[in-house]
Amino acid sequence: MIGQARRDFQRVVLKLSGEALRSNGSQDNISPEIVEAMAGQIKQAHQAGLEIALVVGGGNFWRGAAASNRGMERATADYMGMLATVMNSLALQSMLEALDVPTRVQSAIEMKNVAEPFIRRVAIRHLELGRVVIFAAGTGNPFFSTDTTAALRASEIAADAVLKATKVDGVYDSDPAQNPDATRYDTLTFHEALTRQLKVMDATAFSLCMENDMPIVVFNMTEPDNIRKALAGEPVGTLVTRDAVD
Numbered sequence: 011m012i013g014q015a016r017r018d019f020q021r022v023v024l025k026l027s028g029e030a031l032r033s034n035g036s037q038d039n040i041s042p043e044i045v046e047a048m049a050g051q052i053k054q055a056h057q058a059g060l061e062i063a064l065v066v067g068g069g070n071f072w073r074g075a076a077a078s079n080r081g082m083e084r085a086t087a088d089y090m091g092m093l094a095t096v097m098n099s100l101a102l103q104s105m106l107e108a109l110d111v112p113t114r115v116q117s118a119i120e121m122k123n124v125a126e127p128f129i130r131r132v133a134i135r136h137l138e139l140g141r142v143v144i145f146a147a148g149t150g151n152p153f154f155s156t157d158t159t160a161a162l163r164a165s166e167i168a169a170d171a172v173l174k175a176t177k178v179d180g181v182y183d184s185d186p187a188q189n190p191d192a193t194r195y196d197t198l199t200f201h202e203a204l205t206r207q208l209k210v211m212d213a214t215a216f217s218l219c220m221e222n223d224m225p226i227v228v229f230n231m232t233e234p235d236n237i238r239k240a241l242a243g244e245p246v247g248t249l250v251t252r253d254a255v256d
Contacts (some may be wrong), residue, residue, distance in 0.1 A: 017243035019170045021061035021137060025160035026175050028067035028098050030231060039070045040101050048237060049105040055241035056111055061137040064144045065160040066102060068094025088152035092119055099146035112141040118150030130166050157215035165222040172224055173240045175231035180248035181208050195248050197255040210250055226250040
């Protein structure tokens, strides 16, 4: 069982939902208290020597796909969503820097006044120098999700895993909100996830991870200290890998 084994990570990409930065029922798009709590957990893992890159969504401000369903041209809607991720990235950077964690934001859409352009080798060097790197503005292209951004950037920087923070405590054989008897997996192979048609990440992101042998950890970020645990390699959520884990 994976619950009995520690995961050996040195460099990871942590994918955060933009909606997770907002308090339930709040009119504010970003909760400073939630961002501070996230940053505190990231700091603990960073102090332990882990190289950390972040990708954050923009759903607390804008969802391009939803806007296109209401009549907006899809590419424009998606570019607006990318700009929303930049705002969230700057909020995370500000809080991490306030906690004395050196941080760089790299944007796939050039905006020199607020972020560096994404350059793969520069990002890797930042990580080697102990800086947290936040990848903003998605891939810079419409029609791609921030899940895909996380998978792509993880592959580019040779990360050890993609950690997908969600509101569900792993991957289930059916929707646990609809089926109280749904079973959670501790571990899965990519092949098992495909053949069982399990929802791990969107299809493009999952394909990138599978092709590049990039492990995925899906875990519940709303549980206290779970972000730190996942970053530290402690057994939380579901681990998806190429080969079966004993």
